[in-house]
Amino acid sequence: MPLNFSFRPLAWASLLAVLSLAGCSMTPDYVRPEAPVAAQWPAQGTAIATHTPAAADVAAWQDFIADTRLRELVALALQHNRDLHVAVANIEQARAQYQIRSADQLPSINAGVTGNRQPKTDGSGNISSAYTAGLLLTSWEIDFFGRIASLKDAALAQFLATQEARNAVQTSLVASVASTWLSLQTNNELLALTQHTLATREDSLRLVHLRFERGVTSALDVRQAQSLLASAKATLAQQQRLRALDINALTQLVGHTPPEALLESGAGTLGAPVLREVPVGLPSDLLIHRADIRAAEQQLLAANANIGAARAAFFPRIALTASAGTASGALSGLFESGSWGWTLAPQALLPIFDSGRNQANLEAAQAGRNLALAQYEKAIQTAFREVADALAGFATLGPQLQAQQEQAQAETERFRLADLRYRNGVANYLEVLDAQRTLFASQQALAQTQLAQRQNQIALYKAIGGGWKAPEAAPATAR
Secondary structure: OOOOOOOHHHHHHHHHHHOOOOOOOOOOOOOOOOOOOOOOOOOOOHHHHHHOOOOOOOOOOOEEOOHHHHHHHHHHHHHHHHHHHOOOHHHHHHHHHHHHHHHOOOOEEEEEEEEEEEEEOOOOOEEEEEEEEEEEEEEEEOOOOOOOHHHHHHHHHHHHHHHHHHHHHHHHHHHHHHHHHHHHHHHHHHHHHHHHHHHHHHHHHHHHHHHHOOOOOHHHHHHHHHHHHHHHHHHHHHHHHHHHHHHHHHHHOOOOOHHHHOOOOOOOOOOOOOOOOOOOHHHHHHHHOHHHHHHHHHHHHHHHHHHHHHOOOOOOEEEEEEEEEEEEEEEHHHOOOOOOOEEEEEEEEOOOOOOOOHHHHHHHHHHHHHHHHHHHHHHHHHHHHHHHHHHHHHHHHHHHHHHHHHHHHHHHHHOOHHHHHOOOOOOOOHHHHHHHHHHHHHHHHHHHHHHHHHHHHHHHHHHOOOOOOHHHHOOOOOO
16 A cells, blocks of 8 residues: 655645644633632621631531531431532543543544455456455544644533532532531420420410409400410421421431431530531632632633634644555455555645634634633622621621520510419419510520521531531542
């Protein structure tokens, strides 16, 4: 098989010029955009200032969660949660796409065997035969202008983005499990409080009935006591429903029915140390710790690399086809001496007229980069607001909780005195009724504020990028 070259000197000179450009890239230089947020958090009081060191090292979720039951529940969720499984599958898919793009940079060599029989055109009626066997290299694109390298860089950035997306899913999962578990503990406490209140109101109704039968009180007091009892029964049903909803949410988050021992409230659950303090750094720390921001930046890098691939499409595309093997007019002589040969056929294609396709692809890639930039900046601004909101909660929920504790204590004493005055005939039942309602409402508000303070602490931990830095959650590397 003869060498299949028919280049003129000018073509050789052009080929040498192209070779001199081998390895160049059309991808724009990447510079991380400035964060579109303030350099400091909004001032929320002196309590926050002592809570925000210049730099923060976000702890793993195992160190943040102090309660052993909650840690075990989160560990189960990380094993069985389906959203996390989807995120891991996305990583594997992106890894495979990156490997495909990496393989495009190298030639693909195949073994091929062909046979051809057809009538001769000399009118003799004889049949001509041709058989070949050997190794084939078909249309291997030599990446002089970095088109394939840019596509590979884009695939790598997409792969890294899926890893960060998986970390972001884990962060949200840890926060959701912890927040829902705390909500369940609060509803357990409120359910116990409602049951106690219901028993108290049943006793009050019996007392009012007894006093009514003796003519000491009126039927109005009886109806008011019945109304108060019915209200407690309605609240009890509501708390039972809310508890069931929390268990259903935890079942979905964990991936199966959680063990009952992890759901029950221990003694003084709401007062026990469930979560540890969270150090908060500067807004710039979010670029390091927030997985969703890191994922958005990888998407921006991928969009930037796509511009390089779109630019390279305007330049010649060099492809190489080659073969080496044996050929014969008879099948029996396919591997005989003298039948071996090879061919080499380079090809250069320069786009001249494509109806604006390449220009449109470039504009689409540039628009994609602008979109990725806007999404990256939005991710930063969203993170900034989430941290600022959590810091605002940190500064105000503590004083609110303290005030509501004082109110609950005062209402407890007020109800005791009102009930004592009523039993001694000094006050009417309306005073007791009002004290009971106010006490129950203040106790409910106290439990809800305790929950809000805990959930705000979880929100702050999630907002600064915690929840995913664990040894078993280390991101995989591309092979």
